[in-house]
Amino acid sequence: MVSNKQILKNKKNILIKVDNNINLKALSLQEIGQNYLNWINDYEVTRYTELRIKKSKKSDIKKFVMENWTSDNNILFGIFFKNYHVGNIKLGPINWEHLRSELSYIIGEKNFWGKGVGTKSVNSVVEFAFSVIGLQKINAGYYEINIASQKVLERTGFQKEGVRLSNVIVDGKRINSVEVGRLNE
Secondary structure, three states: OOOOHHHHHOHHHOEEEOOOOEEEEEOOHHHOOHHHHHHHOOHHHHOOOHHHHOOOOHHHHHHHHHHHHHOOOOEEEEEEEOOEEEEEEEEEEEEOOOOEEEEEEEEOOHHHOOOOHHHHHHHHHHHHHHHHHOOOEEEEEEEOOOHHHHHHHHHOOOEEEEEEEEEEEEOOEEEEEEEEEEEOO
């Protein structure tokens, strides 16, 4: 299958219906609300991400969203539960030469943790990447102590490919980071 890079040129038309309650759509400036800023600055939400390192301002979020909106190599999806923005999932950067991409996600609204929103969203974006865009491989990673993310990635068919020993510092302790991947098979 040939990749369909053109899809990323018209992001406003990208909508993935995950189930009756959850939709994913390319995140635009219009969807940026106070709740998004609140998650990004909540240590409990960002503890297992690089976002925990510094406080963000609304202008930082707007810049990030706009960079992804205009990029030919990234899609930043908002995860919406009944039209309420509960998290994000990013496909990118996409390497068009090798038909692969990175994947990352965050469920910012804590009352949606453990409810399958992350798993369903990852499954839907991976299926979109393989069947619509034509990618052949998706890579992701997580901090070894992030059991929730490990479970999401295992449930969605990702295989462990490697461990970077003592790769990051979280709460003053050096921990491993785990690299996973999923092939379009």
